[in-house]
Amino acid sequence: MSLEIINTPIFATIQDKGRFSYTHIGVTHAGVMDEYAYYIANMLLGNKKDENIIEIAFSNVEFKANTNTQIAVTGAFCEIFINNEAKNSWQTHNLKVGDIVKIGKFLEGSKVYLAVKDGFKIKKEFGSYSTTIKENLGGLNANRLQKGDVLKINSHNLFHTSRLKKSFHPKYEDTLLLRVVLSYQDEYFSDKEKQKFFSSEFTVSNEFNRMGCKLKGEAIKCDIDGIVSEGISFGAIQIPSDGQPIILLKDRQTIGGYPKIGSVLSIDCFKLAQAKPNTKIRFKQISIEKAQKKLKEFYNSFN
Amino acid sequence: MKIKVASVDSLIIYFGDKIDKDIAKKVKNAYLCIKKLNLDGIIEIVPSYTSILITYDIFTYDYETIKIKLEELINLDETQEDNSKLITIDVYYGTEVGLDLQSMSEKTGLSIEQIIKIHSEKTYDVYAIGFLPGFGYLASVDDRIALPRLSTPRKSIPKGSVAIANTQTAVYPQASPGGWNIVGRTAFDFFDKNLETLSPISVGDRVKFNPISKEQFLKQGGVL
Numbered sequence: 001m002s003l004e005i006i007n008t009p010i011f012a013t014i015q016d017k018g019r020f021s022y023t024h025i026g027v028t029h030a031g032v033m034d035e036y037a038y039y040i041a042n043m044l045l046g047n048k049k050d051e052n053i054i055e056i057a058f059s060n061v062e063f064k065a066n067t068n069t070q071i072a073v074t075g076a077f078c079e080i081f082i083n084n085e086a087k088n089s090w091q092t093h094n095l096k097v098g099d100i101v102k103i104g105k106f107l108e109g110s111k112v113y114l115a116v117k118d119g120f121k122i123k124k125e126f127g128s129y130s131t132t133i134k135e136n137l138g139g140l141n142a143n144r145l146q147k148g149d150v151l152k153i154n155s156h157n158l159f160h161t162s163r164l165k166k167s168f169h170p171k172y173e174d175t176l177l178l179r180v181v182l183s184y185q186d187e188y189f190s191d192k193e194k195q196k197f198f199s200s201e202f203t204v205s206n207e208f209n210r211m212g213c214k215l216k217g218e219a220i221k222c223d224i225d226g227i228v229s230e231g232i233s234f235g236a237i238q239i240p241s242d243g244q245p246i247i248l249l250k251d252r253q254t255i256g257g258y259p260k261i262g263s264v265l266s267i268d269c270f271k272l273a274q275a276k277p278n279t280k281i282r283f284k285q286i287s288i289e290k291a292q293k294k295l296k297e298f299y300n301s302f303n
Numbered sequence: 304m305k306i307k308v309a310s311v312d313s314l315i316i317y318f319g320d321k322i323d324k325d326i327a328k329k330v331k332n333a334y335l336c337i338k339k340l341n342l343d344g345i346i347e348i349v350p351s352y353t354s355i356l357i358t359y360d361i362f363t364y365d366y367e368t369i370k371i372k373l374e375e376l377i378n379l380d381e382t383q384e385d386n387s388k389l390i391t392i393d394v395y396y397g398t399e400v401g402l403d404l405q406s407m408s409e410k411t412g413l414s415i416e417q418i419i420k421i422h423s424e425k426t427y428d429v430y431a432i433g434f435l436p437g438f439g440y441l442a443s444v445d446d447r448i449a450l451p452r453l454s455t456p457r458k459s460i461p462k463g464s465v466a467i468a469n470t471q472t473a474v475y476p477q478a479s480p481g482g483w484n485i486v487g488r489t490a491f492d493f494f495d496k497n498l499e500t501l502s503p504i505s506v507g508d509r510v511k512f513n514p515i516s517k518e519q520f521l522k523q524g525g526v527l
Contacts, residue, residue, distance in 0.1 A: 020346055020347060020358075021346065021347060022436075022501055023347045023349045023356075023358075024347070024348060024349050024350065024432065024505070024506070025432050025436060025437055025494075025500070025501055025502040025504070025505070026432045026433045026434065026435055026436040026437060026438055026502070027436045027501065125496070126501060134435075135435075135436050135494075136477070136496075137496075181308055181310065181311060182308070183307060183308040183309050183310060183315075184307065184309060184315065227320070228320065228321060228322055228351070228352045228353045228354075229351055229352060229431055229433065229440075230315065230351045230352070230353065230354040230356065231309070231313075231315065231347075231349035231350075231351055231354065231355070231356025232356075233309045233310035233312075233313040233356065233358070234310060235310050235311070236309070236310060253433060253434060254349060254432075254433045255349070255351050255431055255432075255433030255434070256433075263308075263309065263310030263311065263313075265311050266310075266311055266312070288308050288311070288366045289365070289366075291311040292311060292312070292361045292365055292366065295311050295312065295361060296361060296362065299362075
């Protein structure tokens with residue numbers, strides 16, 4: 001009972017919420033880049049909230065069902081074909097033995113999530129299913145999915161289809177407004193530089209991966225060149241000496257020595273995860289109280 | 304001690320702003336203290352040279368509450384029971400694995416034997432862990448052999464390489480790009496999936512390097 005990968009995916013990995021409590025020895029958090037799409041996919045299937053999932057970062061993944069099951073596809077709007085018949089995302093699909101599923105072109109957004117009923121039957125490593133290739137941890141053999149990989153699953157029959165209401169579908173827009181709490185070294189950025197940071201428009205560069213997202217735009221100057229290396233939070237905004245911000249994401253290094261002006265609210269990092277090179281970015285300051293309220297609302301909405 | 308917001312669900316405690324043994328001692332003391340408190344809703348505690356990053360559950364604490372709680376509970380005056388370890392690492396300092404020994408000898412005017420002696424006679428403190436899992440930043444290297452990073456980093460440094468950058472020394476726990484000066488190699492695993500803790504070292508531990516022969520290195524499973 002399994003799903004079998006039948007083409008060569010460019011970059012698809014098994015992820016979950018992430019690997020926690022090993023940061024102090026340098027192990028990154030990992031986990032899905034877009035938690036919204038992740039929770040919805042598992043919710044549609046009635047899975048455990050933190051069940052594992054496939055994160056697909058580039059188009060064209062094909063697999064074959066070797067058993068009856070149900071899948072959910074969320075995240076980037078993309079072509080989905082089951083035995084060459086076009087299907088929609090943000091809903092579940094029933095599969096029968098022998099069905100061929102193809103995730104084709106991405107139309108809007110940049111990360112597709114594919115969940116299966118009851119999750120993939122693989123072993124957790126250090127508390128998580130998440131794959132971090134450079135740490136040789138998690139996933140299937142700690143690697144991206146390869147042609148011929150067989151992912152064990154449970155067999156399921158006769159499900160009604162669940163869909164996410166259209167009004168809850170995300171919009172992957174060309175301009176993103178990211179909310180930022182000032183933090184870390186913010187006092188080493190003058191009022192003028194902070195004002196520049198919050199009023200300029202930046203662009204997502206090609207240096208955008210699971211570790212982080214480098215932006216292009218007007219250079220932001222910090223009064224200090226570097227700091228003694230310290231722990232880095234999800235969403236932290238590093239300003240290296242070239243003044244181009246780097247937003248640190250799920251596979252970020254655990255400590256680092258660049259000054260940081262603040263941190264992007266996690267929920268907005270999930271939106272950033274769906275951006276592409278040339279997406280426009282603006283920042284808006286938010287208080288820590290408001291940020292925590294927003295994040296609680298986000299997590300509460302899945303309960 | 305100064306507590307600041309780090310992100311929506313994390314805060315950072317600063318004990319100073321430079322690499323310094325006394326500041327590191329405060330970090331270690333506070334780190335042990337926070338671990339001992341074993342508070343609910345603390346997700347991560349990441350000590351480094353001058354700071355501790357704490358990630359917390361925002362459903363348990365808001366920022367002000369956890370900040371006040373930590374200010375109250377961290378007592379820097381009370382010395383914590385120190386369960387840190389002294390770890391001895393066997394190192395083969397041959398020139399076929401100590402890729403920069405020759406150039407270091409030329410740059411410092413010291414013989415290779417002297418460089419090995421200077422590097423291995425000191426006991427180092429683990430100031431921080433990061434960059435790679437199990438990559439411990441150890442200090443302080445004797446000034447006579449404290450050479451800066453290579454101007455062009457290597458594309459791949461072999462696993463187990465023992466290296467120096469300025470006054471810091473470290474062991475590469477896995478093959479990785481890097482620009483540190485390589486003086487030798489060890490068969491000791493700094494990142495081991497068979498360990499419950501994943502890595503044998505913690506911030507605050509001490510490390511001493513012990514020179515061994517090529518034969519001993521190979522016998523320990525070392526790879527040239």
